[in-house]
Amino acid sequence: MGRTIIAGNWKMNTTLSDAISLSIAIREQLSLGADKEVILFPPSPFAIPVRDAVRGSSMKIGLQNIHDEDSGAFTGETSPTMLQGICEYALIGHSERRSLFGESDDFINRKIRACLAHDIKPILCIGETSTQKDAGLASQIITDQIESALHNVESIDNLAIAYEPIWAIGTGIVPEASEVEETLGVTIRNQIRSLYGTPASNETPLLYGGSVNPGNAYAFGQAQNIDGVLVGGASLNAAQFVEICRQFTLEP
Secondary structure: OOOEEEEEEEOOOHHHHHHHHOOOOOOOOOOOOOEEEEEOOOOOOHHHHHHHHOOOOOEEEOOOOOOOOOOOOOOOOOOHHHOOOOOOEEEEEHHHHHHHHHHHHHHHHHHHHHHHHHOOOOEEEEEOHHHHHHHHOHHHHHHHHHHOOOOOOOOOOOOEEEEEEEEEEEEOOOHHHHHHHHHHHHHHHHHHHHHHOHHHHHHEEEEEOOOOOOOOOHHHOOOOOEEEEOOOHHHHOOHHHHHHHHHHOOOO
C-alpha cells in the first residue's frame, strides 16, 4: 500500500477570512501520526495565507490547478515554478477541469510531466460518468485516462492517483467500499504494475473521492487497497473534515 493521504479540495469556495479560519480550526483539532499526510487545496489566491495559518503542523498545501509552462502569455494561469516554496501538491485532471474547461488528455499529460519536473507532487484525478458506467466502460475509461496522463513519464515516485467516479461527485451517491477497492486494487494497480512494475504499483497512493463524509470514511479506511480520500464539500467544515481524518485512520 502507498502512504495514507487525506486531501481536502475546497474548489471555488471561501473568502480570505473564511480560508484562514477554516485552516486554523483544522490545525487545532487535527491529530495524526507521522505516517499520514493531510493536504489542503484552497483557492489559489489563498495558498500563502493558508500555508501560514497551518505553519508548525504537518499539513501540506496543494493547488487545485496549474499550467504546464514555466512562464508566458497565459493570462490567469499559475506555473509550477510559482508554486515552489508554497505548495507541495497539485490536483491534475479533475473532472471539472476536463468537462467545464475542456482540458484534453494531452494537456493533462503535459501538466503531470511539468509537476514532476519541478518537484511538485501531482494527484491525478480519473473517473467515469454514469453513462460510461452503465455501458460497462468504466474500466476502459479509467485505464485510458491513466495511460494518456502518464505517456512518456519515466518515474511515478511522487505521483498519487485519485479515483473519482463523476456520478458520485457532489451527488451523495456513494459506491460501496468493496466496489472502490476492486477498481483501485485490480484495475488501477494492475495497470500501474504493467507500466512501472510491482514496487511502483505497491507504493503509489490510490485515493477515493466522491461524496466522502464522516459516515463512510471508516469503511474506506478499512479497505486494503484504498490509501486515502479526496474530500470535496465536507472539507469546508473543519469538524467534518477532522472527523473524516480520524475515521479513515482508525485501527480496525
